[in-house]
Amino acid sequence: MFSYIAPVAPHPPRAMAETKLSIKLLVDKSANKVLFAEVGKDFVDFLFNLLATPLGTIVKLLTKKNMVGSVGNLYESVKNLSQSYIQPDQKKEYLLNPRALTCVAQVPLLLPNDVPDDTKDYYMCGNSYQHYYVTNTPGVSCPSCGCQMSRKMQYVESQRMTEDNTTGEKGGYVKGVVTYMVMDDLAVMPMSTISSITLLNKFNVKEVGNLEERVVDVGFNEGVALVKASLQSTTVLTDIFLGKMQL
Incomplete structure (x- = not known):
């Protein structure tokens, strides 16, 4: 009977249910x-x-x-x-x-990838939606018109769960067939x-x-x-x- 003793390592965060x-x-x-x-x-x-x-x-x-x-x-x-x-x-x-x-x-x-709550904010020119410059420092001058870049952009998380319509498999990198x-x-x-x-x-x-x-x-x-x-x-x-x- 094979007996395996796991190496001693930091415990997973309490909020994360461990997957084996x-x-x-x-x-x-x-x-x-x-x-x-x-x-x-x-x-x-x-x-x-x-x-x-x-x-x-x-x-x-x-x-x-x-x-x-x-x-x-x-x-x-x-x-x-x-x-x-x-x-x-x-x-x-x-x-x-x-x-x-x-x-x-x-x-x-997945090993825990702790993300800070205060993720960086990005700003664009408040004068026009045609100016596509962005910055992470609010108030700097827009290179196109000189107005303050103070319009906060909404950050959208990447969709982490995708489904392959052909195989029905969800996420990951390789196929499970x-x-x-x-x-x-x-x-x-x-x-x-x-x-x-x-x-x-x-x-x-x-x-x-x-x-x-x-x-x-x-x-x-x-x-x-x-x-x-x-x-x-x-x-x-x-x-x-x-x-x-x-x-």
């Missing part, structure tokens, strides 16, 4: 290594969404001590800097809790019998009896661990699910 995804691992017991994972659309969407996650959010999740390099020091510098040193039209929250502007897909298991294979280094490809056999040959697996299928749950803690491992390792799944990495 189940994935299947193919483990080489003799080498103590995950060869690949058999996953669905939801897990692939989560992995791909990491590319759209702002760096500030990643630093906040992992904390300074778990960051490689010096980016954690930048985050701490902004956090400790008095607001009096920040430009009047800027706020530290824009850097500490950045908004992922490019992410419009609805992705399960196939199963996907995620390698130990997080390379992703569609699953097929031929690709599985090819990989077994690549890994020089001689004894099929040494292979074991394990089903594990991926929740918030594992999601944070995946972020950390993806920045430090090329054996991500082995590090996390075979107990080689702890947060």
Whole structure:
């Protein structure tokens, strides 16, 4: 019986109901290594969404001590800097809790992307709707007519839930009509019998009896661990699910 102990990580925000995804691992017991994972659309969407996650959010999740390099020091510098040193039209929250502007897909298991309540406001010229300049500083002169740009624009959130009329699937990045294979280094490809056999040959697996299928749950803690491992390792799944990495 496979027993899995989740890495210790920050708890998800109370307001966010934790989502858990189940994935299947193919483990080489003799080498103590995950060869690949058999996953669905939801897990692939989560992995791909990491590319759209702002760096500030990643630093906040992992904390300074778990960051490689010096980016954690930048985050701490902004956090400790008095607001009096920040430009009047800027706020530290824009850097500490950045908004992922490019992410419009609805992705399960999203790591929290805290957005400041005081999102930037934008203004246009109040003299005419034909002037298309915008600014985040009310009162500046319009380049076209010189009038104050003081007409506040209404910000509209991106529609995060879309439906494909062909498949009936909602949101995300990839289609759910196939199963996907995620390698130990997080390379992703569609699953097929031929690709599985090819990989077994690549890994020089001689004894099929040494292979074991394990089903594990991926929740918030594992999601944070995946972020950390993806920045430090090329054996991500082995590090996390075979107990080689702890947060």
